[in-house]
Amino acid sequence: MPVNHTKSPILLFPTHYLGNFVLGLPWVLQVLERYPDSLVVLDAQFEGMAKLVLPGESKLLLYPRKQIASDQKFFTRLSSYWRFLRALRSSGADTILDLEGERFTGVLARLSGCKRRVGPSGKRAERFYTDILDLNYENHRFNAFGEIVADYVNGSTPSSHLPYADDTSSAAAIADKLGEWRDQKPLVAIHPGASVPYKLWSHDYFVELVRGLEERGLQVVWVGAGGMDQSIIDAIEGKLERQAINLCNQLSFVELIALYRQCRFFIGSDSGPMHLAASTGLPVFALFGPSKEAIWAPLGDNSTMLRGTEPCGSQCDAFDCDYGYRCLQSLRPSAIIAAVQKLVP
Numbered sequence: 001m002p003v004n005h006t007k008s009p010i011l012l013f014p015t016h017y018l019g020n021f022v023l024g025l026p027w028v029l030q031v032l033e034r035y036p037d038s039l040v041v042l043d044a045q046f047e048g049m050a051k052l053v054l055p056g057e058s059k060l061l062l063y064p065r066k067q068i069a070s071d072q073k074f075f076t077r078l079s080s081y082w083r084f085l086r087a088l089r090s091s092g093a094d095t096i097l098d099l100e101g102e103r104f105t106g107v108l109a110r111l112s113g114c115k116r117r118v119g120p121s122g123k124r125a126e127r128f129y130t131d132i133l134d135l136n137y138e139n140h141r142f143n144a145f146g147e148i149v150a151d152y153v154n155g156s157t158p159s160s161h162l163p164y165a166d167d168t169s170s171a172a173a174i175a176d177k178l179g180e181w182r183d184q185k186p187l188v189a190i191h192p193g194a195s196v197p198y199k200l201w202s203h204d205y206f207v208e209l210v211r212g213l214e215e216r217g218l219q220v221v222w223v224g225a226g227g228m229d230q231s232i233i234d235a236i237e238g239k240l241e242r243q244a245i246n247l248c249n250q251l252s253f254v255e256l257i258a259l260y261r262q263c264r265f266f267i268g269s270d271s272g273p274m275h276l277a278a279s280t281g282l283p284v285f286a287l288f289g290p291s292k293e294a295i296w297a298p299l300g301d302n303s304t305m306l307r308g309t310e311p312c313g314s315q316c317d318a319f320d321c322d323y324g325y326r327c328l329q330s331l332r333p334s335a336i337i338a339a340v341q342k343l344v345p
Helices: 018-034 044-053 074-089 103-111 141-148 168-181 203-215 227-237 253-260 272-280 333-343
Strands: 010-013 039-043 059-063 095-098 116-120 131-133 187-191 219-222 263-269 284-287 303-306
Touching: 010 018, 010 103, 018 039, 018 044, 018 141, 018 272, 039 044, 044 059, 044 253, 059 074, 074 103, 095 103, 103 116, 116 141, 168 253, 187 203, 187 272, 203 219, 203 227, 203 333, 253 263, 253 272, 263 272, 263 333, 272 284, 284 333, 303 333
Parallel strands: 010 039, 010 095, 039 059, 095 116, 116 131, 187 219, 187 263, 263 284, 284 303
Antiparallel strands: none
């Protein structure tokens, strides 16, 4: 049961992981329903997304990760961090809820001036909290965020589908980037990359998948960010007879949401773009190997998690597999196309 606290807490949530951000944001919204004066601390890279979701009167404080990065000048880093801390300490809150639970957020919680500091165990920040929560990290990460804010919500589980507001400038930017492709064929967003190698599906499988989708009258749009995603897309494109629409490294998060609204469905591995797609309500087909679906499966009624036909050994884990990650590599393109046809005729 929720507790009737008299003062609004600080919601400390400066994660830099896109997947974590969209999984935790529904709980932030639910706290704001009861405590609209709560200060919400987010990573600056997610400011645009946050403004599409948070109520207009929300108090937002941005964590200046880029300004305090090691490649910045010392006094730039120091002044940026000091300004951030002054804003954090000036909120006047008694309680801070650390949703991230990493060491750097534990330090921020300690420096916030709050007498009550709530955070999870097992993530190297326990010494900085007054109230340590022993979370079950074998449950879905969405639920773990809910456990941290449990005393400040109404007791019901929020929808994982986020209420993104329309953004006309981003919609116009996507229309411009798609150009003549926009109205020719139904669009399919594919993210072939991942944060770690063990989540990557075969390049040849993606080639076969794209050919199968094109035979069915669909137009593939590549999405992703960073050098690894771009190199993967280049390798796949080199084996295709004709190129798909490549928007890798061309979209902000807000523009990616606008693109998803133009697509029929999304295909990709366990990644931030996958969780973002699921949060928009777009049908998602997620390719899973060693990742634990109990923790990281895409949420929502339109989400489908796909696995291969071959299990890995009992001693295998994400970083050590004696069978070449056959759990993922035995997932064939034909199985994905069959799942697509069943859900999205």
